[in-house]
Structure formats: C-alpha cells, structure tokens
Amino acid sequence: MHAVLSPGDRRRRVSRRVSAIAAVAAASLLIAACSSSSSPSGSSSGSATADIKIGQIDSISGGYPFGDAVAGAQSYVAMVNAAGGIHGHKIVFESGDDKGQASEAATLARKFVEQDGDVALIGDSSLPECPTNQGYYTQNKVPIVGTGAQPQCFAQPFFQPVNAGPYIGHEVMWDYTFSQLKPASVCQLEQNDPTSIKYYDQLRAEFVASHPGAKFTEVTYVNDASKDPTPAVTQAKQAGCDLIMLSTVAPNLVAFVKAAKQVGLDATFMCLGSCYDASVPKTLGALGEPGALGPKDQGVFVAAELAPINDPSPDVQAMVAQFKKTNTPADFWSEIGWLSMAEVVNALTANKGGGDITTSAGVVAALQKMDPYTNGLAATPLIFGTAQSHAPNLGSKMLLIKNGDWTTAPGQGSNGFTIVKAPTPPN
C-alpha cells in the first residue's frame, strides 16, 4: 500500500527529483549544443564526393495516414544509392513529423534548411506545410516537390505538387459524374476546411457555367467527418441525393458507406483520391459492390490521383517490385513519396541547369530548366519549371470497386486517366 514518508525521506525524495530534472536539463543542453555545432548551417560545399541532402516533412502522429510517404521516398533513394547515386553523389535523406501543427512544421523547415543544409524537400505530405511555410520557402528559394492539399499549394513558385490535388480531383469527379453516371441529384459533403470551401464554390460555379447539363441540387457542408457519420448520411437521405461526393480519408469513407446501409440511404458514393487505400474493398466486403445499397447505387468510386498499385503500367510495376524488396507498404502516400523522388532524381540526373547539384542553387537551376517528366503513375507529365504557380498533374483515374478489388472505371481516356484542363488558380 502507499507508504507514509517521514519528513527526512520526503526531503531526500524531493531533492533527488529536483537534481534528476536538473541533470536531464543540463545534459540535454549539452547534447543540443554539441549536435548544433556538428551540423553546419547553410548549404554544403560542392565537391565531387559531397552528398545531396534531402529532407521531407510529413504529418504523421496525431492519426494522419501520411506516414508512408517517407517509406516510399526512402525506397527510391535506396534504389538510386545502390546504383551509385546521382553522378556519384549519394542521396542523404532525412524526415520529420510535424504532428499536424504549424509551429512544428515551421521549426522543422528551419532545422532542415538552415541547420542540416538540405537542398530540397521531397514528398512532403503535411497539412500545415503549404500555409505555414510558403513564405519561408519562397524567401529562401527552397524547392519542394510533394503533396498538395490546400489552395496555397497550387499557388507558390517553389512548391510543385505531384498529385492532382483536390481541385482537379473535384473537376474530375464532376466531369465523370455528369458524363458517365448522370445521377438525379448530387450531395457534396465537405470536410470543414475553410480555405478550400471558398475555392470549391468558385470552381463549381465555373463548372456549372461550362457544363449546362450539370446540376447540384444540394451542397451540404458537414463538420469534421471524423465524428459519427450517421447524422450526415441522414441529412443526405432527407435531401434525396443519389450520389454522395466526399473528400476525406479511407477510414471515413468506409464509415460513411456502412452508416448509409444502416439508415437506408440508397446512393452512389464517390470520393477524392485521399480515400484510396488498398484495404478498402476488403473492409467493405459486399457493401462495396455496385447495387449493395440499393438500385440507385452504382458503386463506390474513388478519383485516384495516381495510378493504383494493381495498374499494369511498367512504371507502377517497377515501383511495386522495389517496394516488395524494401518491405514498403504500397498505398497512395508511398506512391507520392516515390513519384516525387523519381521526378527530382530525374531532373538532377539530366541537370539541364548545369550547376552543382549538391548545392541548393544547383538543384533549383536543374528543376527550373528540367524537361517534362513522364511516369505511368501520373496522368500528365510533371515539371517544376519557372512559373509562379505549379499544378502539372491534370488528371485522376476513376476507380470502382468490383469483385472485391479496385478496377479502372469505364469511360475514361486512353491511359485510363480522366484529364481536365487546368483550373484557374485561387484568388
């Protein structure tokens, strides 16, 4: 049981604890000081055997599913380094977790750029990255090639998304819906992202203007979909929608479909590429098949921003083979990491800028002068270039769950992607 301490014991316990905490504090200061002196700030000196330092900032802890972007990038790096690096320079790769917090994202950016001397950030999949660090990257001319989520990601000179992004994703969803599926009414259930909602309104107005047959009968904005989905699907049912559009992540999609079954909502489900996960068909089981929710249910669709892992294209299969070697899970996020790294390595190898690719100036020059890079993972060729904003990936692949797995939905372009024109940048 709980021992009663004598005053002498209590004093000793207290002073022991204080000295323990003080010792830890002192030790940590020491370690921090030592490590800061050992890693020089600023860019590394260019030499024949210098490494190319690359970093990645992701939102991992806090329940975000982006963690595999690190693994995907690392797998590519392993492949390149095994073959001798880029022109003899090995790639040194580090990653950090910003826990979804802006202050941590800002701190990590400064650590990677100033403290560790990283020349580029590749595969970044983080929620605060674009809004928080855009000013910093622009000021310090740090190139980022990674995942774009908010409008700011598509409006910066030094950030190039490799994914189509939610705006092109929405255009693809709208395009496919009104040309192929033709539902009577559409409910768009949005996550509570204020920066995006305004832009969606703008894009939707443009879409309706250029597609006279399109009609959104109900647009419902729902609070964070990670709460119980029953009230939201009930609302959709009351509105009489027969196609539900979501932009959320895979666990929520599954929850929504299951809740729809429970309340008796008969509708098709469609979600952005962020809903893509290889486990979804198995988890949904029979519920995922067309017609499971009722006669109006044409199935569960996802606008995959990159080709899925069972795609027959050679680039995708090479990636899957390498992932097997490095034991990397194959999903959307590891694809992002892989593709980002592939594009940049390709640009650095070609080195159209002619500079020293171990320095940040050399990397920027190589990226700005690169030729478009084609990869079976992406709908259209990727390029960094010199534009003030970047959105090179202009398509998505509509996927449908059939017979227990993801299949390419019918009625799309020759490479299986639905390609749209570039949306006007956010104002």
Next chain:
Amino acid sequence: MSGLRRGSIPSLLTLMGVMLVLVAVVYPAPKYWQYVATVGLIQAAIGLSIGVVYGSAGMLSLCQVSLAAVGSWTVGYLSGQSGIIPAPWSIPFGALLAVPIGLLVGLPAMRLRGVNLAIVTLGFAVAIYSVGEAGEVPGSSPTFFVSLPAWLSGKGMWFLFVWASFLGLAAAVIVLRRSRWGLTWLAIARSERAAASMGVSVFRTKLTAFGVSAFIAGWAGGMLVATIGSPDPGTFSPLECLSFFVLAVMMGAGYWEGALALGFFNAVSSALLRQWNLPPEIGSLLFAVGSVQVLSAGHGGFSGDVRRLINRRRRRDEHVVTLRSRDASAPAIARTDGPPPAIDIGSGLQFRDLTVKYGAVTALDSVTISVPERSIVGLVGPNGAGKSTLVDAASGFIPSYTGNIMVDGRSLDGMPVHHRARLLRRTFQSDRTVGELNPGDYLRLSAVKAVTIAEIGEILDFVGCPATRTRLDQLDVRTRRLLMIGSCLVGQPKVALIDEPAAGLSADESEDLGLRLLDIPERFGAAVLVIEHDMELVRLVCPTVAVLDFGKLIAFGPTAAVLDDPQVQAAYLGDELVVPA
C-alpha cells in the same frame, strides 16, 4: 508600498539574471536554435497565464491555451488578413481583446469550482477549437501570412522581442503576485469565505485573475502567429490544452521560474526528439510517465520543490518561530464583576430578535444580544446551540434571516460580506489563514486599505509574532490562530468576533491568549464577542456572558452569576447531573 517593492526585488533580480544568461546563450546561436528558443519562450508565457489563474488563484481553468488563440486571430486579422496594423503593434490589441473573452470564461467560475469548472472550461476549449477550425472568425483561416517588419527580421531581432515580452510579462506577474491583487488571488484559492470576511470581493478577485491571465495568453498567441506566420487551429486542440495544463501543474507555473521551466522543457524535449528523429510516441509516453510521477509526489510541481529546497537551506532555523509572551509589565485590565455595562451600544454590535431557520430546523430563535463598544462579551453554549450560526449571520453568510443586526448604529442587513468587513471582522474555528503568505503579507491583505509598516508592526507586536519571512504554513497552530485574530484587528473594525480561539491550546497558552484579548478594546478600540468552550478563559476575559441553547438565549449577564445558574449548568451537563446549589 515600500514593503511591496522590497519583497519583489529578490525575485525580479533573479528573473533578470536568468534572462540575461538566456540571451547571452541564444542570441549568438544559429537561427534554428533562436527559433526553438523563441517558440519555447512563447510557451513559457502561456504557462505564466495558467500560473496566474490556477497556480495563484486556484481555479481549474483548462482553456488558457484557447485564449491565446484569440490573440492569434486578432493579430492574424490586423496584420495578415487586412493589414491595418502591422506586427508587432497588433500584439497588444490581441492581448486586450483576449481579456473580455477571458472574463466571459470567468463568469462560470463564480458558481462552479474544482472539476466542475474544469469540465466547463474544457468544453469551452473545444468550442473555441471548432470555431477556429470553421475558419469563419476573421483572422483564423490560414490563407494569409503575417510578416514581420524589416527592423524585426534581422539577426535575432524577433527573438529579442519575444525575450523582452516574456521578461516584461514575468516581471509584471512577480509584482502583481505581491500586490493586493496577488494576495487576494492566493486568499480566494485558500478559502473564499475567509477572504470575503477579510474584506476581499471574491467576484472582483476572480475577474482580475481571469483578466490578467487572458491578457498574458493573448499576448503569447499574438507572438505565436507572428513567429510562425499563419494561424493554426491545431496548436489549440483540446488535447494540447489538457497536456499544457498538466505540464504547467508539473512545473509549478504559478511561479515565474516554473513557467520558464515549462518553456525550456518543451523546447528542449521536442528539439531532442527532432534531432534524433525518434518516433513521437516516445515523447508522448515520456510525458505520460513523467506527469504521473511528478503529480504523485506533491504540491507546487517542480519549481515548488526548488523553492522548498532553497527555503530549507536558507532558513533551517527559522521555521520554529517563538512567540514573545505578552509584556508582563503592562497591567491587566481588571475584569469587574459588577452589574452589566450601560445599555448604550455606541459603535458596538447589536443582535435584535435574530431568527434563522433552515427548513424545519430553527437554528436561532429570536436572539437578542448586545456587545457595547469597547466591551468584551462571551458567548457560550453546548455544541449545536447556534453560536457559529450567529457569527455567520453577522458576517453575512446567511442569506435570509428575520430580525436585525446592527453595528455602529448601522444595519448590516443586505450588505455583502466583503462590505461588512469594514465594520465587523471574524475568525474561523478551522485554520483559514493563507499558507503561502508570510505574517506581514497576510496582515497587509487583511488591512484592505493601505497600511504602514508601523501599523503591521504593532499588530505583530500585539500578537507576539516576530517579523519573519517564513510562510504561515510553516508556523505552528497557535501562531496562526493569533495571526488570524491579528488579521481581524488590522482591519480596524468596530467589532471583532473571535470563534473558539483557545481550542487545542494548553492552559498556559490559553491564559496568555486571554490576557491579549483583554487588551483589545483599549488598544484597538474594538468591541469583542468571544465564543468559547473553555470556561477558565471566559471567566478571565469576559465580564458579561451570553448563553445559547438550541438556538435560544437562556442567559445574559455578569459571568460569575450566569455560569453558576442551574439552568445554564443543566443545559451543559444535563438535568440529572446538576449538583443542587
């Protein structure tokens, strides 16, 4: 006033010293480390805010971090979205705007305490978080950038600004804690009733605590958004609020060094995790284990421990305070056994037909007692007779009674407790002194009006307590009891109600106490009503005594006669045991 300044100076000097060391280490360091230190200082400022509302005033408000969000949004709007006022000039506006919100949060604290208040404030944190995520409040959506002006963007300049801000805020907290505001915060944390009886307005005190705390949090939030560049609702999530609160308790953020330790600890631990690229779960688990460990071991958190250690080293011989016995040369005012004193109450206390009912139970039944000015009257009766109810009614804690209570010719009916304290003071049976204060500060708190060192010295001399910096909770019960009586007298009341002062004292100590009580009317011009069970003391001190039994006044007159009255004896001892006269 000079006592105030004197007391704050050691803390202020220590603060200055630590901050100078900090700037000497961080200013020349690389930009990344300056950034880490900047974020750490901002977190320390939020810790200060929690320290004021919980560490000092004892109110479990879990949402101070959310008040920082208000500061963030204000600066975000003024400097980012609209650009009306550039940073850093928008930061004071953010702090000021957080104040009314903080006061709003403080309103439930008037009726809710402890975990009830904790739950409500947690709900408030969730509400603010959802408002921030919705992004409709101006300045809350991260579509714009708050940039620093050129003169603050140079090497280390922003760090210096944040450093200076923390220095200013911490110094203000140090001075405030020893000012009247700070003393009242500590008082209500200990006991709201006792504080009110000393003339402290509990309502105003709670509001000042919430207001000051909100200002500090708002300032910190404004600095945060200027540091990062855009507002981020995720910084203010409910889990962050809870974790931050626990960290503040662990570090003892009521003291400035605890707040600084919090910021330092946060900065260093996250820097280490970043450096070694450890999975963040490690950090979470360390926090979990550490918090359970530190919380299990005691009050005041880490800096409380540090202070206790320092105190122990410095004042090992001082915690036993020897009371000076009463100056034997001063003649004892002889108690006369004559007829009851003149009916002229003067500035004394008068209960007239006082009746107090709690539902079906009548606690006091038409009680009429008079305590003339400068007289001493005793009040005795068996347990449950209603003596404490009488004192509570006089102090103002009984909301409804019939009858009349008058002091100095003025009716007390309808007067709030802390206003009555100007005329009437009381002690409590249990120890309700404020443990963190030393005797001088405690008396200063009770004086309400500005009081000179000489006047405090006089009370200390009367009580027999030497002027010492030792905290009250290190002193013995008897000293604290006497100081409680002294706190009544320093308020210069017309009447002092002393509730069972001799409980637990030895015979010698009781006699010493009694002789001091006898001096009160002459020395301080107050009338005294003494409630006691110790008959020796009553006979020594009170020429007149009133006896209550089951809420009724059964006797009131010269002490010796009353105490020999068989009816009084029967009330105490029971009918069977009364020895026939």
Next chain:
Amino acid sequence: MYEQILGGLVAGGVYAALAVCVVVMYQMLGVLSFAQSALGALGACSMLWFQSFGMNPWLSVLLGLVVGAAIGVVAGWIMARYFLEASVEVRSAATVGFLVASVAIGNRILNGSTYSFPDPFGGRTVTIGGQGIPIATLVEVTLAFVLAVGISVGLKKTFLGAQLRAMSERATTAQLLGVRVGLLTVLVWSAGCVVSTMALVFVLPTSTTSFPPLAYLIVPATAAALLGLLQNIYMAALGGVLIGIAESLVLASRFGRYTDAIPFLIVVAVMMYWRRKDVWSEAR
C-alpha cells in the same frame, strides 16, 4: 427532424454509457478520468487482433472486454499506488497522462488504413418509421440505463456497495476499518474500463477508425456527467443521449460547422442554473 433524432442516438448511446462510467468513477474513486474513452478504445482495438485469427465476432468482443479489464487493472494499480492521498484535481490531472499515452499507442494501431471491427450484430438494423436504426445502438442505449439502475441498486443494497461508498467518502478511515481500499480501487478502474470498452464496441464497427476522435468522446461524456452534477447516474445517461440528439439536430442546421460547441453550451447553461445558489466555495 425525426430521422435526425433517431440518428443522434448512435452517438448518444456511446455518450450515455461513457457518462455513466465517468460519474461512477468520480463518485467511487474521486477522480475525473479524462482518459476513459481512450482506454476503452485501446481495449476495443485489441479485438482487431483477435479477429485476425478468424474468431467468431462475439468471442472477439468478449476477449476485447478482457483486455479492457486488464488495462483497467494497470491504470487502477498506478492510481492506488501513487495517488491514494492526492486531491481530486491531482488525480484527474494524472489521467491526462493516461490519455496522452493511450493516444500515442492508439495512433500506432489505427494508422490510417481501414479496419473492420468485429460486429456481433452484423450491422443489422431495425426500421422505425422509415429510418433504420442499428440494433447495436438500441442495445447500447439500453445498456447505459441498465447499468445506471444496476449500479445504483448495487451500491445501496450490497455489502460491496457499502464498502465502495465508505471508500469514496473517507478512504483513509475506510482503510483503517478494514476496507481493502487498494483492491477496490483496482476493481473499480477495471470495471470502468470494461464498461468503456463495451461502450465503444457497439459503435466501432460503423464509426471511423482513427484514434483521436475516439479519445475525444470523453468531452461530450464529461459534459453529460456534469448534467448529472457528477452525482446522478440516470441524469448522466439521459444527458448523454440528449447531447447526441442535440448534435445531430445542430448538424442539420445552419450552424452545422459548430457542432463541437454543443456540449459546452448545454453544460454551461444547465450548470449555471443549477449552481446559481453556490455562492461560496465551502459549505461552511
């Protein structure tokens, strides 16, 4: 509107069961457990592991409850060992440590992929007035009230109940009277974690599978507990259901974006009314 009300029962049932848990633990142990829903979620996550062996869902659920009980034993042991003499505030602050640890572990388990939790009711629903309501929800809501009744009666009529009440009033005195306070603390924590695991078991098959929202269920649960003034178990259960319905109604309205603020608003309004006479912090 009717569908909204029925729809709100899904969340309301969880809130009710958790609120009962919170009130009982507060009354018996003098602790406001901020970690209760997170600890329950950990227990519920263990069912995933059992299910991966191809077990029958009812068996997986049962084993999940066993794991929940074990988690409760660990938490209770820590509380009994280190916090027996501590104040309510300190004990409750310590549960934040449990919360942070649970979230860290939980995020590792539910790491963004989709999971299928064992569903003893197979997703079956009952149609009431054109709206389908899951059987699991009906069971959950009934369970919350059955628990409330059972615990109230048990506390009054059994010897164990008397011991628990003694312990909650004066732990040290009860100890001296021979009540095995440490053992009872562990017992109550264990039972509490079983209840919260059970609360989540019924809702997890259809809810989102990411950990932080599950941990945050404690906020509306404590709000509901507060509606029962942290004393009345029935009011707490009813409060949970009401908060779930209110959230559902607000979600359908113009203010849907602010649904998270609902528990706070309800609680402040009710508490300020009920406590309007509490002028002073102490009774005397």
